[in-house]
Each structure stands twice: as structure tokens, then as C-alpha cells.
Amino acid sequence: MSLQIAGVGKDFGKQTALSDVTLDIAGGELICLLGPSGCGKTTLLRIIAGLESASRGSITLDGDDLMQQAAHQRNFGMVFQSLALFPHLSVEDNITYGLRLRKMPAAARRQRAAELLDMVRLPGVAKRAVSMLSGGQRQRVAIARALAIEPRIFLLDEPLSALDAGLREAMQIELRELQQRLGITTIVVTHDQREAMTVADRIAVMNGGTIHQMGSPIDVYRRPADKFVASFIGQTNLIPATWQDDRLIVRGSLFDPGQAARDNQHTSPDSHETWLSIRPEELIVLDNNAASPPGATILEATVRFIRDVGASIEAHLELPANDNQPAQSLVALVSRDKVQHLHSGDTTRIQLTADCTVVLET
């Protein structure tokens, strides 16, 4: 089942919660809507579910216009943030509620509930009251209930946010395996970028009611489109830079950001401010006695603080203030053997290379 979302927007009074979102989701794909709270991700999910009406735009499912269908006619499975298990019903009755509405005979319903509980690895609790289950067990029951109706689309709204960290990671992997086994088109709303990286085929990074970037987890991490995406997904160093036509100037030095970035700039050649994003693990700190590679862009920095984080060393550096720019702090993750000579207060050099630097399209 492929879902086409075209120009969907939502206004609450004068406020725009969602502005013209367009998104194509292929059958069997798992999409994560990722963003901070209030970015419109839940509103978009609720519009897809039919629990909220869109102010404009259209949503079609394999060419079938969804705007004409109420929530209860769409046959979508949804897991709510609160899980919304029915407290007055047993586990089995919760799971088979949708099947009872579809007039499935009682014996078949019971069998289906047992199958689903096996599927979510929770056998033998069918007759139990929902209140007697642990958080992780409730989570599984909520997933089983949503999948019981064999939904056309599977929607999850911050499904794992109530679980503690260890259990959450295990459930993320389990959820992803289950989704791939069933091959069901799935949309997950989350504010947790690690969760999105774990489960998603593609991530839609949202902020302020729009999608900032849409891409595979590694794409979004390696090639963030703008400053928001770069800082929201993982940790990053943002260094201001200036395009002067097709020359990129970073703190007074000329820097060659590579063919792709230059091509991008060629499409609209003008002078403007931009940002470079360098991940801490990709920031190159040069050895004290190593010679500077010819033609490379080298910046001088002061070591402020060194912290051993186990697998590697975290170095807090500072680019000193100059005529045009204030001092700026950077974080670098470097391997242990490389920084034996690095001490607080030392002056060191960092090297910018096209490979590990992303020029943001502001």
C-alpha cells in the first residue's frame, strides 16, 4: 500500500501547525516523522489516521482518496502514545475488539488473539486484566491490537516513549523486525533521533510544520540539508563560513568543499553566509609535530578540556577570536593514540577536508 500526501496543511485558528507537506511513501516502507515537540509531526500522523481534518491538501492510498473516509472506515492500525488500552477489557478482548466489530466468530477471534500474542512474544496472558501487565507487556498488547485488524497502514505515535532506555532499544529492534516480516507500510512519529535511525527506511525531519529533509538515516546524518537538521540529528560542530561567488572562506582561509558543494553553489552564484557542519568523530586534529599537508585548510585552535569517554577521547577545542569572528568552541572525538601529546591549554591545529565537512544550504 503506497501513500501519497500532497500539499497537506493544517491551521488551528490563525496558527499554522502544518504547512503544505508533500510526502510519498512506498508500500512496505517504514517512515519516521522526526522532530522536536510542536513541529507538527503528530498533527500529520493524526491527519493520516483521520482523527484530525486537514485544512488543505490531499491524501491518497493506492489512488483511493482518503479524505472521503472517516477514521473508522480507513482500516488503519494505530498505536497511541498513551497506548489507550481499554481498562475494562481483558488482554484478549482488547486485541479482538476490532475483530468483534468485523463480526468474526468468537472461536476464530480467540485463535487470532493467541496468534497475535505469540507474534509479539507475549503468550499466555490472554485472559489477564490490562492493569496487571508491565509497561513493556502493555506496549506489545497495543501493537497486537493495532495489527489484529490487518491494517492497510500501521501508525505509531511515540510508541516507546513510556519505556525505560534499555527496554526501548530492544523494542525498537523488535518493532523493526516485525514490520519487515509483515511488510506493512508504517509511519512512526518520534522525537528520539536514535529511535528513528534504528527503525526507519527513511526519516522525515520536521520543524515548524514543514519537512526540512527527507532521506535514509545515514543520508540525513551524513548530508544534513540545513542547520536545523545538522544540529537535531546527532552532535555537530557548526562553523560559520562565507561564499564569495564560488569561493568558500572559513575564518579568513580559503576552503575547497568539493565538487558537489561547488556545483550546488554554481546554480545560484552570489555571496552569502553559510555554515559548515563537521561531526565530532570526523573532525581531524593534527599531531603537534606533523607537517601541514600542502594546500590544505588548517585552523589553529586551543585545547580547553580533555575528557576520556572510554572508546575515544573527547577534546573540547576553541577557535580563537579574530577581527571578524568571536571565539568558537568545537568538540572532537579522537582516537587515544592520536592525542597522547594533547593537553589542556595547548595550541593545536585542525584540518578541514571536503570529505568530512558538509556545507549547509542554510
Added chain:
Amino acid sequence: MSAPVLNAQQTPAAAVEGFSRSETVTLAWPMIMLSVFFVIPFGTMLAVSFFERVPGGFFEPGFTLDSYARFIDPFFFKSLGMTMMIAGSASLLCLILAVPFTWTLTRMRHHHRVLWLVALLSILSLSEVIIGFSWSLLLSRSTGIGNILVWLGIENRAPKLSPGLGAVLTGLCYLGFPYAVLVLFPQLSRLDPTLHEAARMLGASPRRAFMNVVLPNIAKALVAAFIMVFVFTLGAYLIPQLLGKPQQWTLPVLIADQALFQSNLPFAAAMSIFLLGVSLSLVVCVGWLGRSSQARIEDQSTTQSTTQSAAS
């Protein structure tokens, strides 16, 4: 700064002796109020119900069950039945109106909700007399809302809606409605709104989702609200008299009639005791029913889970 320290020192000593003097004085006040305005009048009423009636006069102290014996009379049972019917249907009607209203109220924006609650609470400030007379005017032939039908050309002549059973129920409903909303509101606002949405996502129409998921989860509040309005309307005296025909006069009206006009205080007292007994036992009954059904559900789930664990 020194006051809390002093208090802390005093408290253990006071606890040993029981209550401190200030606490005794504070607690004595409600005790006195309760005995003066409840226990003593109730005791007097209980005693009077066993006194002998002096026909044409007042009553004489004594002990006789004559007043209670008068209950064995078709007329009394008829009016008792009518009283129960009126209180029961008024409370039911009240709930049918109050549940959707309160449900909508909990989903309103904050300041709209406050406005509605203020309006509701202001109904409570009206006395039964004002409510009774207002409704009798509103439902009368000459000045009532029936004239709107005439004005719209639906009816030729304004209908006389009061007195009558409908008018009594309307008045009692109006009286009980704010109480029902106030009892329902906390429960309904605590109800997880996604329960209803979850049922809809599973294929239930909004109405069906409400019946299957919302209603069972607010059953306790419904029972509480029903008892509240039932007991309240059971004791209503002015509304049935102002808006009802003599057939719709409830026990409180008959009690007042016996006490004030027939000067048969022992019989009035006996009827009052009886009415009190009936409403008390109803409250206890419903409370007990609610508890036992709750216990049954819990029993079921525990026995089922124990058999399950035994089987595995």
C-alpha cells in the same frame, strides 16, 4: 520564626492527651451544630412517629404503631410508586442530558469551560421556589413557550404544559442537572480521550466507540450521579406541588399535607422515616451492587491468571 518551633514542641504532648484545647473547641462546633440541627430533630421525628394521634387535636406521647399501620393502604403504595417513578425518570433524564453535555464540556477550551461551569453553578444559587414558579410560567398557556409554536403557526392554540407529569420532570431535571454535571465532570475529564480514538481506529463509529469504550469506563460516575440526583429529587417538595397535578404529588408533598393541613404529625413523621429508610437503603444497595460487580471482575481476572499459571 519561633511559632513553628513552639508548635513542634507542643504537638507530641497534645497527642498523648488526645486533642489540644483549640482542637477540641474546633471539633466541638460541628458536633454541636450536628446534634442541634440533625440528631435532635431526627430523634424528635422518630419519637413522634410512635406517638398517638388525637383526632381533631394534636398528639399525645405514647407508643403505638398505628401511624405505620396506615402504610398498608393502596393509596399510600400508589403515591410511593409515583414518587419512585418520578424521581427515577427525572434522574435518568437528567443523566441522559448531563453525560453528553459534560463530555463536550471536558473537551472545550479552558475559558469556554469556565464560562459554562459558572453558568451551571449559578443555577445552584436559585431556590426551588424561584425555579418552580419560573417553569410554571414558562409552561403556562398564557405566557409560556407554547406561544412560540402558535407564532410559528405550528399550533392554533398554545398548549397548557403545566401542571402535569412533563412539567414536574422538567423542573426536577433542571434542579438536578448541575449536580449531575458536577459529579460527572472530574471522572469524565480524567478519562483518557485517546480511548475513544483507539476504538474508532479499530473500526467503531463515534457513537459505537462511546457506547463500548467510554460508557463502561465512566459507569461508576454514572451510578454516583444517578444516586445523587435520585435522592435529591426524592426529597423535592415544591416542584411536584407547583408543577404537578395531585396525581403527581410525591411523598414529600403528602408529608407536608399531613403535617401542615391534616395536623397528623405522627403519620407525617412515620412517612418521613419511611422515605428516609427507602432512600438510604437504595444508596446502600447501589453502592453494594457497584462494589460486588467490581469484585467479580477482579476475581475473574485473578482466578483466570492463576489457572493459567498453574497450566503452564
